[in-house]
Amino acid sequence: MTRKEKYRQVRREAIATGLALAALIVYWLFAGFGTAYFLDGSIRIVGLPLWVVLGTFGTWAMALVIVVLLLRFVFRDMPLDDADENGGGA
Structure with a gap:
């Protein structure tokens, strides 16, 4: 795997993790505050x-x-060192 491919993969993982965090926050807001507002604890x-x-267990499960x-x-x-590109040496 070339250095460029590694950076592309790391960037993909970072973006996906950020989107996952945003989805979890939206779920938490809806599950906790939205449910409390619309169902008033009934x-x-x-x-x-x-x-x-x-808001607690559901967010953890999500x-x-x-x-x-x-x-x-x-x-x-994937290996993060450059040993693949340099013929096995560091």
């Missing part, structure tokens, strides 16, 4: 309002799903 799960469950998707479809295992 739905309860194990004694907790729905907005608490979605983060895990996003990480699995990033690992499966975006991130690649």
Whole structure:
């Protein structure tokens, strides 16, 4: 893998991670504040309002799903040193 390809992959991973963070923040805002505003705490799960469950446990679960998707479809295992291009020497 050339240096240019490595930088392209690192940039792709950084952009995907930033977009994942933005998606997680939007989910957190909707799940926590949106649910609290629109449902006013009328739905309860194990004694907790729905907005608490979605804003905490739901956000955690969504983060895990996003990480699995990033690992499966975006991130690649690659050497970061230039030993490949220099014939094996450092």
